Amino acid sequence: MSSFVTPLVPPMRIAFDARMEPSGPVLTRRMSNLRGLFADTAAWEQAVADDPAVYEVASSPVPEAEGELPRHAEY
Template identity: 55%
Template sequence: TPPIMPMAIRFDHEQLTLAPAGPTLTRRMSDLEGLFRDEAARAAAAAGENPVVYTVTSSPVPEANRELPQSITTIMPGTTSGEFWMTKGHQHPDHQGEIYLAITGRGGILMFDGEQTSWLEMLPGTIGYIPPGWAHRSVNTGTEPYAFLAVYPGGAGHDYDWVVEHGMGKRAFRGPDGSALLRPFAE
């Protein structure tokens, strides 16, 4: 493959798209098996309308060592038995850091290092820093789509099994007043 040349990537605030764009992925309820507290409710939703929970649109910058790829993630608003819709969440195998910039809607980053849990509220303009070694999951805590830009080392990778094995410490539910209520992961 030819070397990547300097490039300007246009971000469309309304459409939440990148141009030029790289790969896009769409995650539906059927892709999120075992991740919500209420697996039966998740499975029922997957067997029914199977809604799109989130999309990830990448720039053409490849996920390769020394590159610095970026993507826009858009999480739809919703809850499954009270638990806010969210990304799968992952750990970076070599513990690289990552930054997120909230663009629209409201959300949060749930992080877990195997011992401690951290929760960052994300409003448009908030830069969330994910330090080395913290698994990260994004959550839409609002009533509109929540979109953010992610910038991460090209060799960071995605270890999804780590989250299945260790959990995320906590879960984000919709509280009585509509705001996020963090509860113990297994409760």
């Protein structure tokens, strides 16, 4: 089999239980993180009192392999 057909890393998958494997960091943004983004500041101040989670982003680690584009730069 040609090397370009062979996957470099096992594919990620999402099951119906909403877990991602392999699991990685989860970023949670709360209402307090969104200060200054809303025109209606009175409504924001009322909503931020409970500081609810507005959204979460889950990611899965993908190891870098030779030949791939880097995900970060070091100077």
